Amino acid sequence: MIQFRIQPDSDIPASTQLFNQMRFAIASRQYSPGYKLPSTRALAMQTGLHRNTISKVYRQLEEDGFVESLAGSGIYVRAQGHEGGSKLQSPISQKYPEAAKILQKALDELISEGYSLNQAREIFLAEIDWRLRCSARVLVAAPSEDLGVGELMAYELEEYLEIPVQIVAINELAAILDKTTSATVVTSRYFINDVEAIAAPKSVRVIPLDIYDYSKEINFLKNLPKDQCVGIVSLSSGIGHQAEVILHGLRGDDLLIMTAQPQDNYKLQAIVKRAEVIICDQACFTIVQTAVHAASEDIIRPPKLIKVENYIGTNSINLLKRELGLG
Known part of the structure; x- marks a missing residue:
């Protein structure tokens, strides 16, 4: 145990003497990070100081960032600088401590690979600038024969991302990309190969979107009584055709499908x-509701309306948000 000595006849207050000695013990690593400081009682017995004086010194050490108090456990020497992944001391790092840890780790990895700080800065700034420019223009690519599916993707993307998007027919995509220096192209995995073939030579980022699996709706239709009529209303003609094929495979001619x-x-x-049942996209739901209400006098029993949650999978939305720097 380190022996702290107090000079009673010194002009320096006893609390200051103890504070300086303890600070030296921490700085010289006699008390290393994580070390538990002696109790106020033990230190009072060693130095002859009152426990209140020692408590005052401990509070000052904590205020200055040398130690930290853990309730019910004691007072411990804090890690400082890069020790134990502690917080960076810049104002922005104090504001975003978790982000600071991620950034610090990435910088350490770049430096360990031989990059200088200036090079790391250039890499980070270039990546951020590129993503900002890409997020400034988001293109939704869809086949010209089914631009409705592009409208459906755009409807959901604008709702979830809260940014404007532009629908582009795949056969016109090359001409559009020739006129822009940066953009992000998104499309359904159904069309990803065609879109990548156009975008890759132009060094444009393409992000594929996974579609919703419709499991809830399919399970509902599996259990419908025979001879029911099911309506499918979608912005996309392709979704209507696919629904007919899938439902025929599940139920054969048991159900009448209208799209x-x-x-x-x-x-x-x-x-x-x-x-008897109408399934529709979010974008079509209000239109279908209005049509049902308008025809209410001609309908004996109003159809059951089912609004599909979404067309784009939730994971794809979250991925796109990260890629565009939107959260």
Whole structure:
């Protein structure tokens, strides 16, 4: 145990003498990070000081960042600087301590690979600048024969990301990319190969979107009674065709399937008057509700309306937010 000595006839107050000796013990690593300081009682017996004086010294050490108090355990020497992944001391690091840890780790890895701090700075700034420029323009690519699926993706992306997006037909994508220096192209995995073939030579980032699995809706339709009529209303004609194929595979001719896009008023009216169940996209739900209400006098029993939660998978939305620096 380190012996602290107090000079009673000194002009320096006893508390200051003890404070300076303890600070030296910490700085010289006689008390290393994580070391538990003696109790006020033990130190009072050693130095002859009152326990209140020692408590005052301990509080000053804690205020100055040399030690930390753990309730019910004691007072311990704090790690400082890079020891134990402690906080960086810059104001921005104090404001975002968890982010500071991540940044510090990334910097350490770059330096260990032989990069200088200036090079690391250049790498970080270039990446941030590129992502900002890419997030400034988001393109949704969809086949020209089914731009409705692009509208559906754009509808959900604008809602969740809260940024404007532009729908582009895949066969027009090359011409659009020739006129821009940076952008992010997103598309469904159904079309990813065609889109990447166009975007890759132009060094444009492409992010594929996973689609919702429709498991809840499929399980519901599996258990419908025979001879029911099911309406599928979607912005995408392709989704309607795929739904027909999937449901025929599940139920054969047990169910009558009718599909429509919201702008096709004739087909929509037929579904509203005939179907017992109508499944629709979020973007179509209000339109279908309005159509059902308008036809209420001609309908004996209103159809059950099911609004699909989303077309784009939640994980894809979260990934896109991270890639665009939106959260």
